[in-house]
Amino acid sequence: MLEVRDLHSGYGEALVVRGVSLDVAQGEIVAVLGRNGMGKTTLIRSIMGLTPPQVRSGSITWRDESLLGLRPHDIAGRRIAIVPQGRRLFPSLTVTEHLTMLKGARAKDGWTLERVFGLFPRLAERRHHRGGQLSGGERGMLAVGRALMIDPELILMDEPSEGLAPVMVQHLEGIVRDLKREGLSILLVEQNLYSALAVADRVYVLETGQVVHQADAAALAQQTDVLFVRLGVS
Numbered sequence: 001m002l003e004v005r006d007l008h009s010g011y012g013e014a015l016v017v018r019g020v021s022l023d024v025a026q027g028e029i030v031a032v033l034g035r036n037g038m039g040k041t042t043l044i045r046s047i048m049g050l051t052p053p054q055v056r057s058g059s060i061t062w063r064d065e066s067l068l069g070l071r072p073h074d075i076a077g078r079r080i081a082i083v084p085q086g087r088r089l090f091p092s093l094t095v096t097e098h099l100t101m102l103k104g105a106r107a108k109d110g111w112t113l114e115r116v117f118g119l120f121p122r123l124a125e126r127r128h129h130r131g132g133q134l135s136g137g138e139r140g141m142l143a144v145g146r147a148l149m150i151d152p153e154l155i156l157m158d159e160p161s162e163g164l165a166p167v168m169v170q171h172l173e174g175i176v177r178d179l180k181r182e183g184l185s186i187l188l189v190e191q192n193l194y195s196a197l198a199v200a201d202r203v204y205v206l207e208t209g210q211v212v213h214q215a216d217a218a219a220l221a222q223q224t225d226v227l228f229v230r231l232g233v234s
């Protein structure tokens with residue numbers, strides 16, 4: 001479904017993603033692992049058509065159509081959603097307002113307000129709270145809920161476990177598995193090795209903008225020493 005080939009992308013003179021190729025098949029969870037500053041966010045933003053960065057060369061293809069040059073809005077229209085790093089919520093908008101911004105509260109098809117509240121009962125309890133009043137875990141849930149409201153086939157998740165307590169990370173892992181069962185594809189960018197291995201089918205390791213290792217997650221779980229070296233985990 002998603003095919004990235006020899007992608008080069010960066011900021012001004014600085015090339016940050018340097019020849020990345022990867023695939024995400026339907027219903028697959030693919031994790032991109034890498035330490036701070038290795039180019040994970042740059043890769044995700046390039047796929048979503050967000051600038052900066054600027055894509056210099058290579059291709060990004062979704063269902064046999066090139067996404068290069070399309071605006072983020074058009075890419076969302078092709079049912080690709082993003083859960084951005086830092087969540088990017090609006091401090092003054094309520095939970096309900098975040099969720100109904102793109103699709104009305106009375107929508108009946110696909111993901112509806114009630115369905116998102118069913119997945120995240122905590123958000124239902126907090127429906128009138130504003131972005132600025134939410135805990136880290138609630139912000140993470142809201143960012144995922146907002147992405148679901150575009151009825152995505154692919155979700156790009158940029159470090160969803162960042163800043164979350166272990167119990168919330170596990171909760172989110174469960175949600176990611178539920179979404180996979182519904183047939184969604186997920187490209188997950190993570191620094192948290194254990195969280196990625198807990199949900200991913202396949203893993204790519206990114207080092208200074210290049211894929212230096214790729215494997216099935218099940219195989220990698222047996223040889224975490226490779227990852228420890230690559231990711232500087234001690």
Ligand SMILES: Nc1ncnc2c1ncn2[C@@H]1O[C@H](COP(=O)(O)OP(=O)(O)OP(=O)(O)O)[C@@H](O)[C@H]1O
Binds near residue numbers: 011035039040052191
């Ligand atoms: N807007 C920008 N302008 C210039 N350089 C940038 C910009 N954003 C990121 N970079 C640089 O690109 C490199 C990779 O950053 P990127 O955010 O893609 O890494 P990352 O792997 O996602 O790390 P992190 O987990 O810290 O977000 C870093 O050296 C960073 O300084």
